[in-house]
Amino acid sequence: MDRRFGELSPPERLLMGPGPANVEPRVLRAMALPVVGYFDPFLFEVMEEIKELLRYVFRTRNELTLPVSGTGSAGMEAVIYNLVERGDEVVVGVNGFFGARMAEMVERAGGKAIGVKTSLGKPIAAEAVEEALKNSNAKLVALVHGETSTGVLQNLEKISRIVRSYGALLVVDAVTTLGGCELEVDKLGIDACYSCSQKCLSCPPGLAPITLSERAMEKIRERKSKVQSWYLDIGLIEKYWMGAERSYHHTPPVSMLYGLREGLRVVYEQGIERRWEQHRINSEALVAGLEAMNLELLVEKEHRLPPLIAVKIPDGIQDQAVRKQLINEYGIEIGGGLGELKGRIWRIGVMGVNAREKNIIYLLSSLEKVLAAEGYGVKLGKACEAASIFYNGLVHRQTT
């Protein structure tokens, strides 16, 4: 091979898409620390701290709370594959790309996915879940808390009570919500929850925090068949992560664990409620600016997911042209739509360290200029003005 491979020199992007978000600098520093072996007592300490910190952010006392060695979808696969056996019926809320993915995984696990569907941009109705439970033998209900493809926040309180009343377990995808909006695993009676590292926790992608209730663990222990993934078999992972024995399963991604610990430590120092608040406030400032540009949002206020705002692309405006200008001229990444929403929406993320006034203001001001250049009727300055007024109002409220 006669080829030169140069020095790696990534551009500095402001990542305001659906994730990854920018990484907390302390996390990157932690990842550069020396790697130790998988049986090193120091690593076991780090693992114990990660479990404690994850329980803190998930708001749970679940013993089995740990990061799976893969990205968010590996967390989804771990939860679904361990809880579903061949022939099991599973009620799955499908109002976007990630609900559909859960249904796909249920089917691959040999289960039967009973999809509870609604239009994109709407949450799943509790009544529809109850209907599906009534008309099936499902003992598992899987829902997406924050549907990253549409920006819908699913209310879980009522559904959780229904699920429990049918003696079923509740699985929740918190990929976009963990650390970014209110999520109370224990209070809500969630039995299995999974997330990712690269969104509201501001770590790089590569780990999937999961937590499983004692009821979920019982179901896993009572399985008649082996879990069809060896790599994601909770019973095997548990032997390494929990208890005194520490049986070797696979070599964990040590540097990523260092990073996750640091990311969680940052959340812990800030306080989880304050972090939720930080996401909510900055998301509302973004919305104020977008609305001042007369842009229409996909989701009604009531069901809007703070860390991810879906904006309808105005008629006559080209999706790609706008996103390319944003990234090339301003260094800002926002996301496009997935599946049938491709070309119809933009997805703007307000996640982790990016959930800050300076980023919101810069994004709004840049988007405004790009839209104006593309012929969209918008008066420069309106978006920032609206966001600034919003932020000022907040400061006033906070200081009085």
Next chain:
Amino acid sequence: MDRRFGELSPPERLLMGPGPANVEPRVLRAMALPVVGYFDPFLFEVMEEIKELLRYVFRTRNELTLPVSGTGSAGMEAVIYNLVERGDEVVVGVNGFFGARMAEMVERAGGKAIGVKTSLGKPIAAEAVEEALKNSNAKLVALVHGETSTGVLQNLEKISRIVRSYGALLVVDAVTTLGGCELEVDKLGIDACYSCSQKCLSCPPGLAPITLSERAMEKIRERKSKVQSWYLDIGLIEKYWMGAERSYHHTPPVSMLYGLREGLRVVYEQGIERRWEQHRINSEALVAGLEAMNLELLVEKEHRLPPLIAVKIPDGIQDQAVRKQLINEYGIEIGGGLGELKGRIWRIGVMGVNAREKNIIYLLSSLEKVLAAEGYGVKLGKACEAASIFYNGLVHRQTT
């Protein structure tokens, strides 16, 4: 939670166990660079370079050559699960822990593993593989190139010809051999090969390079059933990693990809043959020192795996006591035995940046002192003397 989480401060270990090895400093620096999004043109460039560099280290032209987003066992699962369908018979060489793991995964994939067994510390005989092929309908043979649990290097030439003559595909576990000893994927007619990042490539654990021949890809494309892992479905991963379309599958672990690219770049700059040589030489120096201490090796010279030397624990010497002293007093990690070899062998790794004279000498000198303290009859200085003579001989040979 009323708990303090302090600054992360890992001990500096010399990792001379079965992996992870110490990480190349350039790799850690690369991992601290800014993360970009999964559709960023810059990331696509990095991915293209990684594919090229992986083809270079695997010695292959296989189009499908990429890192799977998990540790080495995820690479094993990806290869086995994509190539095995329910009911398939698979011949698996089982002469250690990792061969047994492959057999386990074949069974979880619904296949029937036909184990070709031999005693621990011996390679699989070509004749036994032929026998198994003759007496079955297997169209897949899976072997471990470097059995990390015993330190056996499997010769593949003859077996490969046999496998081909039966119209079967050859799967090879190169977790411990990639970058650490001669491995010629194309010349040997290997159809599917997987490895890890944390051994002879000196990156942190977290990625599993894999390569699949066109014949293997055909088998995957002709599957009658879906791959039972969604996360590791090559057909889906291919759509993101290969070709122009770049369909989103899962968010890749960007920082780990940066690290892997840098680790591979280091190998490329050195030259793969020189790297193999570096591992061979330092491994032989280690062996010279161990033999000078009258320690017995598990594997005969002919079948010894350069990156991993298995040493029999002398009678009357306590496994744990020795390893604890090594790590606590000298900061050196070596590995214990797995499964039935627990307490019976130590596993000493000579991997990646650790395959250097200064580490070999320090390890030998420390081990000697610890063994002497534990009552093993060894004269201090003998091991280093033998290794030094070996190194001097080399320098002499190299300079004349």
